[in-house]
Amino acid sequence: MPDPILADDTLAAIRAGDEALDRGLRGPAVELALLADAGLLSAPLPVDRGGRGWGTSADGAEPMLALLATLGGASLPLARIYEGHVNAIKLFLRYGDQDQQARVCAAVAAGSILGVWGAERDRPVTIDADGLLAGVKTFASGLGDVTHAIVTARVADGLRMVVIDATDAARGEIFDWDVDGMVGSRSGRFDCTGLPAGPADCLGAVDALFIEPDFNGGVWRLCACYAGAMERLARLTARQIDRTGSRDDPLAAHRLGHLAMEARGAVLWARSACLAVEALQASPAEAVTTTLFAREAIEQAATRLLALVERVNGTAMHRRGSEIGRLSRDLRLYLRQADLDGKLRVATAGWVVGEP
Numbered sequence: 001m002p003d004p005i006l007a008d009d010t011l012a013a014i015r016a017g018d019e020a021l022d023r024g025l026r027g028p029a030v031e032l033a034l035l036a037d038a039g040l041l042s043a044p045l046p047v048d049r050g051g052r053g054w055g056t057s058a059d060g061a062e063p064m065l066a067l068l069a070t071l072g073g074a075s076l077p078l079a080r081i082y083e084g085h086v087n088a089i090k091l092f093l094r095y096g097d098q099d100q101q102a103r104v105c106a107a108v109a110a111g112s113i114l115g116v117w118g119a120e121r122d123r124p125v126t127i128d129a130d131g132l133l134a135g136v137k138t139f140a141s142g143l144g145d146v147t148h149a150i151v152t153a154r155v156a157d158g159l160r161m162v163v164i165d166a167t168d169a170a171r172g173e174i175f176d177w178d179v180d181g182m183v184g185s186r187s188g189r190f191d192c193t194g195l196p197a198g199p200a201d202c203l204g205a206v207d208a209l210f211i212e213p214d215f216n217g218g219v220w221r222l223c224a225c226y227a228g229a230m231e232r233l234a235r236l237t238a239r240q241i242d243r244t245g246s247r248d249d250p251l252a253a254h255r256l257g258h259l260a261m262e263a264r265g266a267v268l269w270a271r272s273a274c275l276a277v278e279a280l281q282a283s284p285a286e287a288v289t290t291t292l293f294a295r296e297a298i299e300q301a302a303t304r305l306l307a308l309v310e311r312v313n314g315t316a317m318h319r320r321g322s323e324i325g326r327l328s329r330d331l332r333l334y335l336r337q338a339d340l341d342g343k344l345r346v347a348t349a350g351w352v353v354g355e356p
Contacts, residue, residue, distance in 0.1 A: 021184025
C-alpha cells in the first residue's frame, strides 16, 4: 500500500466517531465533513475539474485503493457511503452528457455527496407514462447525507439510470434498518414516487449500467474496503496477543501468522483487481474475472480471519465499545452482497473461456 493517505488526526477522529455510528446515535455527517475538509469528496473528479482523478483514472487507481482500505479499517459504514460516492462520480463521467458532467462536478466541488441505489424489494422503481418515477429503493445507504443519487428504474427494454434529488427527508426512512452491523451506513428505504425521470434526468442508454468492466469490475472497491478492515482487525488482534505476553507461545505464533497471511492476501487480491480494472492491466473480460475471484477469495479469507479474531479475543470483543467487535460485525454484514453465487459463476465462466 502507498504511504498513509489520511492525516493521523483525521483518521483518529473517524475511528473515535465510529462507536456513535454503531449505536445509531447519529449519521456520519461529521466524518463526511472531515473527508470534505481533506479534499477527498472531490478527489475522484478529473484533474481539470478540480479533482485528483482518484478511482476514475489509471494514475488514480492506487491512491483510491489506499484510501478505501484506510477508510475500511477505520469505519466500514463511512467507507460504504464513500465507495458509493466514488461509484456515482465514475458513472457520471462515463455516461453523462457534457451538461450532466458539468453539473455534477460543480455539485461535488461544493460538497454534495452522491450515491448509487439499485436494490429494491416489494415496489420496484419504474418510469410511468408521464416520465415520473414510481416505486421504492431499499438498502439506500447514506440516507440524510447523500444529496443526489443514481437510481435504477425498470423500463420495457431494460434498466435506466436516473439521477434524483435525495434531500427530501420525508421520502426516506431507516426504521427497517434494524441490523447488528453497518448501522452507521443508514441504509434504509427511499420512496422515489413522483420524482422526474425525463431525458435530462436519465444517465446513459438503457442497460448502460451493466457495461463491463465497470459493473462487476467495480466490485474491486468493495474488496479494498474489506481488505482494510481485515488488516485493521489482524493488527488489533496482534496487539491483544502482545498484551497477554503470549507472542512466543507456539499456538499464538501460529495464529498470528495466519492472521497476517489472510489480511495481506486480501490486500494483494484487492490490488490485483483494482489495477486490472482501473489501470487497464487486463481486457474487460479478464478484469471482471480477476475482480470476482478476488471478491470470493477475500470473503473466504475474511471468514477464516474472523474465526481467529474471535478465538483470540473471546468475550472481550462482545463488549459494547469494542473496536474489534464493532469492526467484526460490520465486516460480516458488508460481506453479504447480492447474488454471490451468481458472481462466482460469472468468474468461473470467464476463466474457463479464457483457457488456452
